[in-house]
Amino acid sequence: MVSVEDYVARTEGTCGKEQDVIVMFKFDRKDEAVKKILAKATLKKSIAGIIFELTFGKYSFRLYGSGKAIFRDLQNKEELNALLSDLLS
Amino acid sequence: MLDVNKIREDFPILKRKVNDNPLIYFDNAATTQKPIQVMDAVRDFYQNHNAAVHRAVHTLSQEATDLYESAHEEVAKFINARGSEETVFVRGTTEAINLVAYAWGLRNLKRGDEILVSLMEHHSNIVPWEIISEMTKANVKFGEVNDDGSLNYESLENMMSKKTKIVCLSHVSNVTGIVNDVKRVVRAAHENGSLALIDGAQSVPHMPVDVKDLEADFLAFSGHKMLAPTGIGVLYGKKEILEKMEPFQGGGGMIREVSFDMRKRQCSISWNALPGKFEAGTPNVGGAVGLMEAIRYLKRLGMKNVKAHEETLTKYVMPLMKKVKKVTLFGPKDPYVKCGIMPFGIKGLSSHDVALFLDSYGIMIRSGFHCAQPLHEFFKLNSTARASFYVYNTREEVDRFIEVLEEIEQF
Numbered sequence: 001m002v003s004v005e006d007y008v009a010r011t012e013g014t015c016g017k018e019q020d021v022i023v024m025f026k027f028d029r030k031d032e033a034v035k036k037i038l039a040k041a042t043l044k045k046s047i048a049g050i051i052f053e054l055t056f057g058k059y060s061f062r063l064y065g066s067g068k069a070i071f072r073d074l075q076n077k078e079e080l081n082a083l084l085s086d087l088l089s
Numbered sequence: 090m091l092d093v094n095k096i097r098e099d100f101p102i103l104k105r106k107v108n109d110n111p112l113i114y115f116d117n118a119a120t121t122q123k124p125i126q127v128m129d130a131v132r133d134f135y136q137n138h139n140a141a142v143h144r145a146v147h148t149l150s151q152e153a154t155d156l157y158e159s160a161h162e163e164v165a166k167f168i169n170a171r172g173s174e175e176t177v178f179v180r181g182t183t184e185a186i187n188l189v190a191y192a193w194g195l196r197n198l199k200r201g202d203e204i205l206v207s208l209m210e211h212h213s214n215i216v217p218w219e220i221i222s223e224m225t226k227a228n229v230k231f232g233e234v235n236d237d238g239s240l241n242y243e244s245l246e247n248m249m250s251k252k253t254k255i256v257c258l259s260h261v262s263n264v265t266g267i268v269n270d271v272k273r274v275v276r277a278a279h280e281n282g283s284l285a286l287i288d289g290a291q292s293v294p295h296m297p298v299d300v301k302d303l304e305a306d307f308l309a310f311s312g313h314k315m316l317a318p319t320g321i322g323v324l325y326g327k328k329e330i331l332e333k334m335e336p337f338q339g340g341g342g343m344i345r346e347v348s349f350d351m352r353k354r355q356c357s358i359s360w361n362a363l364p365g366k367f368e369a370g371t372p373n374v375g376g377a378v379g380l381m382e383a384i385r386y387l388k389r390l391g392m393k394n395v396k397a398h399e400e401t402l403t404k405y406v407m408p409l410m411k412k413v414k415k416v417t418l419f420g421p422k423d424p425y426v427k428c429g430i431m432p433f434g435i436k437g438l439s440s441h442d443v444a445l446f447l448d449s450y451g452i453m454i455r456s457g458f459h460c461a462q463p464l465h466e467f468f469k470l471n472s473t474a475r476a477s478f479y480v481y482n483t484r485e486e487v488d489r490f491i492e493v494l495e496e497i498e499q500f
Binding site: 014015016017018020022045047048050051053062064065066068070 | 108439440441442445446448449450456457458459465471472496497499500
């Protein structure tokens with residue numbers, strides 16, 4: 001069982017009406033996290049291997065090669081954790 | 090004209106790479122980078138002079154006190170105050186406004202009185218007044234802004250009445266960069282018999298500000314937005330007003346005497362002279378030393394040159410941003426009425442997406458409400474992306490920023 005904490009340094013609710021969540025992966029594990037997520041999710045489009053628009057089940061989100069991801073329309077932290085756990089397993 | 094290449098040599102952080110790209114720092118309205126001169130001054134203080142200031146006779150304390158008082162004097166000269174007794178050191182703009190709200194507001198506002206602010210204020214010039222209004226039963230009133238984000242002066246002036254006890258306005262909007270005619274508002278406030286507080290967080294670092302010319306009763310600003318360390322800022326107040334005010338916080342340093350009547354078992358307290366009356370506890374001496382050095386650095390550049398440099402970048406970037414099809418620039422379209430703050434959006438992307446895109450290319454900007462939610466609600470915007478410039482930014486950085494915006498547009 002993958003522990004989300006192994007990969008995630010910090011999650012931050014964005015400032016603004018959108019209420020998005022930004023996930024920042026640990027610096028030393030970000031490449032691994034990005035690789036795992038790219039293998040699991042479906043790629044819709046990308047720019048130069050730096051920015052990826054992805055879908056995974058009912059979720060659509062953006063992943064950045066810099067080790068960050070932005071998720072929308074999540075109800076709570078449990079939903080985010082479950083999603084990350086699936087993506088990183 | 091500023092020699093920007095020479096200036097950049099003073100900022101070691103600008104040499105680093107972020108996400109394999111040269112760092113481009115366009116988040117200066119939030120905080121600025123620090124030159125080696127400021128870092129050296131702070132290190133020298135802690136390495137050679139560190140001690141608690143005032144009331145000690147030993148050498149280190151004398152040296153620290155001299156530095157701390159010199160910092161007060163440097164600040165006073167920088168904003169053309171009548172003397173260092175008019176410059177109170179605080180943590181930053183937020184604490185400066187809270188100081189006025191609590192120390193002046195709690196004792197001078199009563200039920201039915203009005204505090205007049207504008208819709209473009211930063212939360213730090215709204216929330217303290219809302220808290221104080223709750224405590225005093227006074228009311229906070231909001232002056233309108235026009236569709237381009239400029240202040241509606243007539244609306245603000247028409248809202249002034251006998252009930253208006255204080256008018257609180259930002260000199261420069263931290264969202265749109267628009268420069269308010271604060272002199273006009275201060276004059277109108279005084280004609281109405283009200284005090285005037287100016288939030289100078291986005292003006293003092295970027296242009297010459299003369300408190301005698303502005304005639305404002307209070308001016309608040311932060312050191313970290315003008316090359317100094319975090320945790321140091323200034324409340325300027327007219328001496329005669331500060332003298333009438335009661336202290337904000339109690340403790341060491343802000344008292345002249347705490348005598349104890351043994352018979353009555355009671356304390357009798359008298360306040361220290363200005364600005365000590367408002368500086369309770371051991372102050373941030375290292376921060377003050379850093380602020381002093383930052384001011385000296387800016388004075389060497391010349392504040393008129395700082396302003397001119399940012400105007401040049403603003404005039405350069407605005408037409409380039411307008412050419413990027415999916416980019417919308419918010420706020421005034423005239424670069425002559427604003428500072429180097431560029432709020433914008435890209436069609437189909439949230440401001441956070443834009444900021445993350447740019448971050449991937451080493452470009453640091455801000456996204457969100459920028460602590461000014463009422464103005465965003467007025468504009469009916471969920472959030473905005475914001476690029477903001479300072480003395481070390483270049484046209485080449487602007488060109489790279491535009492290139493990346495064009496790439497994002499293709500996404």
